[in-house]
Structure formats: C-alpha cells, structure tokens
Amino acid sequence: MIAQHFVSLSGLFAAALFIFGLKRMASPVTALSGIMTAGAGMIVAVIASFLVLFELDGTVRSHLTTNLGLAIAALLAGGGWAWWRGARVEMTAMPQMVALYNGMGGGAAAAIAAVELSGGRASGTLLLAVTIIGALIGSISLTGSFIAWAKLDSRIKKPWRFSGQRLVNGLIFLATLLVGLGVILLYGSPADTVLAVLFFVGALAFGVLMTLPIGGADMPVVISLYNAFTGLAVGLEGFALQNPALMIAGMVVGSAGTLLTLLMAKAMNRSLANVLFSNFGDTTASGGAEVHGQMKSADAADAAVNMRYASSVIIIPGYGLAVAQAQQKLYEFVKILLAAGVEVKFAIHPVAGRMPGHMNVLLAEAGVPYDIIFDMDDINADFPNTDVALVIGANDVVNPAARTDKSSPIYGMPILDADKAHQVYVVKRGQGKGYSGVENLLFFEDNCSMVYGDAQAVLSQMVQSVKDLAAAA
Structure with a gap:
C-alpha cells in the first residue's frame, strides 16, 4: 500500500x-x-x-x-x-x-x-x-x-x-x-x-x-x-x-x-x-562584398605585451579555443592581466561554439569567474571604449559584413562589435573562412592584426612573454 x-x-x-x-x-x-x-x-x-x-x-x-x-x-x-x-x-x-x-x-x-x-x-x-x-x-x-x-x-x-x-x-x-x-x-x-x-x-x-x-x-x-x-x-x-x-x-x-x-x-x-x-552553413557558399586592404600578422609576444599595458581587454572565445583545449592556458593569461590591474571581460555570442552555451561551459571548466563573463547584449556597448579585443577561434560572430554587406549570407545577424575596439588581435590557425563561407571583413581592418597558430601554443607564448616581462622588471 x-x-x-x-x-x-x-x-x-x-x-x-x-x-x-x-x-x-x-x-x-x-x-x-x-x-x-x-x-x-x-x-x-x-x-x-x-x-x-x-x-x-x-x-x-x-x-x-x-x-x-x-x-x-x-x-x-x-x-x-x-x-x-x-x-x-x-x-x-x-x-x-x-x-x-x-x-x-x-x-x-x-x-x-x-x-x-x-x-x-x-x-x-x-x-x-x-x-x-x-x-x-x-x-x-x-x-x-x-x-x-x-x-x-x-x-x-x-x-x-x-x-x-x-x-x-x-x-x-x-x-x-x-x-x-x-x-x-x-x-x-x-x-x-x-x-x-x-x-x-x-x-x-x-x-x-x-x-x-x-x-x-x-x-x-x-x-x-x-x-x-x-x-x-x-x-x-x-x-x-x-x-x-x-x-x-x-x-x-x-x-x-x-x-x-x-x-x-x-x-x-x-x-x-x-x-x-536554406543552404546556409555550406562551407562552399560564396558571395560578399569586395575586400579592401590586407591581413596583417603580429607576434604573440607583442600582442601579449600590448594587452599587459592596456587598461581594458575583452576576450571573445570561439570553437577554435575548444578545439585547441586552451581554456586553462587562457585563464592563466587572464589571471596575469587581472593581477596587473587590467580590466578583463569575456564576451559570449548566443551561437558561439557548436551547441547552446558551449563557450560558457568551456570557461566554467577552466574556472573563469562568472562575473566577468557577459552576453552579447550586455557588453557590445563597451567595445568602443576598450583598448584591446582578443578574438580566439571565432569568425562569423565578429564579422562586420553582417552589419554592412547586404549581399552577405550573414547580413542582419547580430554580432559582437569587436571591430570597434581600439586594437583587435585574432588568434587563428590559418586564413580560412567561417562556417558561412564568406570572408571576414574584420581581418582586413586597419586596427586588426592576426596572430597565427594553434590557440594553445599562442597562449602559452603570451603567458611566457608577460612572465618574462615581469621578471625583467
């Protein structure tokens, strides 16, 4: 009973x-x-x-x-x-x-x-x-x-x-x-x-x-x-x-x-x-406005030193960070910046990664504090007043073509306004396009520099560079 x-x-x-x-x-x-x-x-x-x-x-x-x-x-x-x-x-x-x-x-x-x-x-x-x-x-x-x-x-x-x-x-x-x-x-x-x-x-x-x-x-x-x-x-x-x-x-x-x-x-x-x-998401897709300018590369050490002496940094993680399993090394770098008095925030796009909340889970696994992680709508207004935006393994979610190019398949998609920061560094393994199959106009902006390499290796160089800088001081 x-x-x-x-x-x-x-x-x-x-x-x-x-x-x-x-x-x-x-x-x-x-x-x-x-x-x-x-x-x-x-x-x-x-x-x-x-x-x-x-x-x-x-x-x-x-x-x-x-x-x-x-x-x-x-x-x-x-x-x-x-x-x-x-x-x-x-x-x-x-x-x-x-x-x-x-x-x-x-x-x-x-x-x-x-x-x-x-x-x-x-x-x-x-x-x-x-x-x-x-x-x-x-x-x-x-x-x-x-x-x-x-x-x-x-x-x-x-x-x-x-x-x-x-x-x-x-x-x-x-x-x-x-x-x-x-x-x-x-x-x-x-x-x-x-x-x-x-x-x-x-x-x-x-x-x-x-x-x-x-x-x-x-x-x-x-x-x-x-x-x-x-x-x-x-x-x-x-x-x-x-x-x-x-x-x-x-x-x-x-x-x-x-x-x-x-x-x-x-x-x-x-x-x-x-x-x-629709055919969106096919990596063979074409289209988009004509690209002006050229990509500029930067050394990982120079990027790290620039962020070390910046007042504010916003980090935009993407699937490339997960592929490289570099979230722990990223947080190690972030802790060094925070200890030096740099204001650091994370910006999360709603569709970043391969599933809902993927980037949030990734950062939580590394122990990143929740109070420095912000959704797109809460942080976009901060980019114009930010010294450095660090993009790691993200592509379409920071592509300015979504705002300006009516012929682009991603036109009208809300994006993170990384291009409005004073300086942008993009950590990327190569010059490939995102899932939308269109060129990212951010990479050709005057204020953007590409740091080529696996995210794990690049972040390790950044960590070592700021440590060497502290030791030399």
Missing part, C-alpha cells in the same frame, strides 16, 4: 524537481545544483516505475517479473555507459554527446509507442493518435540527432543535397502521415502490423533526409530543435501512458527547447524555416 501511494505522488514530486532544476540551470552560478536537482527527480521517477510492478498487497505482478530483470539490466548498462563516457568526454566532443542523448530520448519515446502499438495497449482514437504523433516526432529526433552527431564529429563533412530534395522529403513525410492514419483506422487488424513497420521506417528515414542538407553552421540550432522534439515526444507518450512525470517533464523540455531554438534563430537574424531549408 505504501508503494502504491509513493507511485501516485512520485510523478508530481519528480516533475517539481525537474522544473526547479531547470530554473537553477538558467544561471551558470547555480547550474550544477540544477543538474543535480533534476537528476534527483529522474531517480525518483525511475524508482516509481519499478514500484509499479507491485500489487496493492505488496506482491509482484507475475506477468512482469521477466521484464523486471530486463529493466534492471538495461538500467545498469545504460547508466554505467553514460557515467563512463560522461566522465571522459572532451569539451570539443560535448556537442556530439548532447546530440546523441537528444536522439536517445526521442528513440525511447518512439520505442514506448512501438510497444504500445504492438501490445494492443492503446485504446481509443485519441490515445492512438497521440501515440502515433509521439512516435513520429521521437523517430525524427532519433535519426536526425544521429546525423547531427555525425556532422559535428566530422563523420559527414558536407551537406548532402540533390535536385528536388524538398519535394522528395515532403512526399515522404506526407506518406508517413497517411500510413500513420492507416494504423489508427486499422488498429488491431493483421494489416496494422505491416503499416506500423512502414510508418516507423518512413519516420526514421525522414529524420535522416531532413538533417542531411543542413550545413554545419546551423547544428547548434538543430540540436536545440531536436531537444524540443524529444521533449514533445516524451510528453505525448506520457499522455498515452497516463504518466504525469513524463507528461510534465516532456512539456517542460519541449517548451524550453522550442524557446531556445527560436532565440538562437533570432540571434542569427533568420527564421527557423530558413535554418531548415
């Missing part, structure tokens, strides 16, 4: 922990405790799902004892693998891991739907329709997230496009919807099984075809979108199972993911439809 009461209350308690944890994740200062709180909610939900196996008198339901063993084995295998991989994943691979976990959530929702359909548990047109819709969205999220992972991990290096692709994708999606309608109408008949298989094949295929043509620059938005898909699928399957924890958690994740997706699209001054159906 106690177990039954616990099951009844656990859904609401777990949901409350999910919501409170998500609220705590809104700030870097409380994000860790938020993750722990949400994790506690998941533990409550898992325990409750096992207690469902018990009858009111405490005996185990005999027809579920076999599944109990499988469930425990799956929990141990999945939890053990996730713990092992999570502890070892590199920061550069964090977006890939997030994409995979998004997909796993959608796949779990689709698997629940498959069990409901094959086991004859769904009853009534409404529950059948909800189950089918959840299965569709979950399947798309599963395979779409796998393609996003492959793109982020450079397993798929270029978008895959062909003539009439949108028409083909639309026909496959429409056919999948019609087959799903057939499953609802013929549920329980022999034809239902065949249609269900075709439905899942179509849904999984559409997730692949939908994601393949999207360029790498849009993967942060895509990851966020599939996160919303997963939440929606989980919420729908929770409704089908009459599970309040799944319903509330799914709705929270779905709404948060949707809001984040729209905010990220807005940060690039583009619609979600443009993200999904």
Whole structure:
C-alpha cells in the first residue's frame, strides 16, 4: 500500500524537481545544483516505475517479473555507459554527446509507442493518435540527432543535397502521415502490423533526409530543435501512458527547447524555416562584398605585451579555443592581466561554439569567474571604449559584413562589435573562412592584426612573454 501511494505522488514530486532544476540551470552560478536537482527527480521517477510492478498487497505482478530483470539490466548498462563516457568526454566532443542523448530520448519515446502499438495497449482514437504523433516526432529526433552527431564529429563533412530534395522529403513525410492514419483506422487488424513497420521506417528515414542538407553552421540550432522534439515526444507518450512525470517533464523540455531554438534563430537574424531549408552553413557558399586592404600578422609576444599595458581587454572565445583545449592556458593569461590591474571581460555570442552555451561551459571548466563573463547584449556597448579585443577561434560572430554587406549570407545577424575596439588581435590557425563561407571583413581592418597558430601554443607564448616581462622588471 505504501508503494502504491509513493507511485501516485512520485510523478508530481519528480516533475517539481525537474522544473526547479531547470530554473537553477538558467544561471551558470547555480547550474550544477540544477543538474543535480533534476537528476534527483529522474531517480525518483525511475524508482516509481519499478514500484509499479507491485500489487496493492505488496506482491509482484507475475506477468512482469521477466521484464523486471530486463529493466534492471538495461538500467545498469545504460547508466554505467553514460557515467563512463560522461566522465571522459572532451569539451570539443560535448556537442556530439548532447546530440546523441537528444536522439536517445526521442528513440525511447518512439520505442514506448512501438510497444504500445504492438501490445494492443492503446485504446481509443485519441490515445492512438497521440501515440502515433509521439512516435513520429521521437523517430525524427532519433535519426536526425544521429546525423547531427555525425556532422559535428566530422563523420559527414558536407551537406548532402540533390535536385528536388524538398519535394522528395515532403512526399515522404506526407506518406508517413497517411500510413500513420492507416494504423489508427486499422488498429488491431493483421494489416496494422505491416503499416506500423512502414510508418516507423518512413519516420526514421525522414529524420535522416531532413538533417542531411543542413550545413554545419546551423547544428547548434538543430540540436536545440531536436531537444524540443524529444521533449514533445516524451510528453505525448506520457499522455498515452497516463504518466504525469513524463507528461510534465516532456512539456517542460519541449517548451524550453522550442524557446531556445527560436532565440538562437533570432540571434542569427533568420527564421527557423530558413535554418531548415536554406543552404546556409555550406562551407562552399560564396558571395560578399569586395575586400579592401590586407591581413596583417603580429607576434604573440607583442600582442601579449600590448594587452599587459592596456587598461581594458575583452576576450571573445570561439570553437577554435575548444578545439585547441586552451581554456586553462587562457585563464592563466587572464589571471596575469587581472593581477596587473587590467580590466578583463569575456564576451559570449548566443551561437558561439557548436551547441547552446558551449563557450560558457568551456570557461566554467577552466574556472573563469562568472562575473566577468557577459552576453552579447550586455557588453557590445563597451567595445568602443576598450583598448584591446582578443578574438580566439571565432569568425562569423565578429564579422562586420553582417552589419554592412547586404549581399552577405550573414547580413542582419547580430554580432559582437569587436571591430570597434581600439586594437583587435585574432588568434587563428590559418586564413580560412567561417562556417558561412564568406570572408571576414574584420581581418582586413586597419586596427586588426592576426596572430597565427594553434590557440594553445599562442597562449602559452603570451603567458611566457608577460612572465618574462615581469621578471625583467
């Protein structure tokens, strides 16, 4: 009897922990405790799902004892693998891991739907329709997230496009919807099984075809979108199972993911439809205004000395910093500047890196204080009064073409105003273009100098240069 009461209350308690944890994740200062709180909610939900196996008198339901063993084995295998991989994943691979976990959530929702359909548990047109819709969205999220992972991990290096692709994708999606309608109408008949298989094949295929043509620059938005898909699928399957924890958690994740997706699209001054159906992000893209001037190179030591004697420095981290795993060395350099009385701030663009919040996580790993990290809207006004802007591995998010060149594919995208600083140093491995495929006009400005090299090596030289300067003094 106690177990039954616990099951009844656990859904609401777990949901409350999910919501409170998500609220705590809104700030870097409380994000860790938020993750722990949400994790506690998941533990409550898992325990409750096992207690469902018990009858009111405490005996185990005999027809579920076999599944109990499988469930425990799956929990141990999945939890053990996730713990092992999570502890070892590199920061550069964090977006890939997030994409995979998004997909796993959608796949779990689709698997629940498959069990409901094959086991004859769904009853009534409404529950059948909800189950089918959840299965569709979950399947798309599963395979779409796998393609996003492959793109982020450079397993798929270029978008895959062909003539009439949108028409083909639309026909496959429409056919999948019609087959799903057939499953609802013929549920329980022999034809239902065949249609269900075709439905899942179509849904999984559409997730692949939908994601393949999207360029790498849009993967942060895509990851966020599939996160919303997963939440929606989980919420729908929770409704089908009459599970309040799944319903509330799914709705929270779905709404948060949707809001984040729209905010990220807005940060690039583009619609979600443009993200999904345009060729933006293809590194073979061309266009842009004629470039005037030439790039000027600078030595790492000279740049370091200039920053050491500056009054203010704003640092703009990008994905190149993560690739070089140079965040620790960067913070070592920052601490030297702070000790010398230099005002140092970090400027974060909403779509910097390969996933939402990537740069914030990167800096938090290095121990950078939260109070010197600022979002784009909060710091852009400071650049005109800043002595030095240091750009590390960022490209499109500091390209002035977004403000001035109407022919540029990034025109209208809000950027960090690094070019308005008195002096700009850009740490970059070479003269390559960003994900948008257009030339960065900042690199040709009179106040900009390029410091070529791997970020780890360049920052090591900078640290050593200011240390040698202090020793000589």
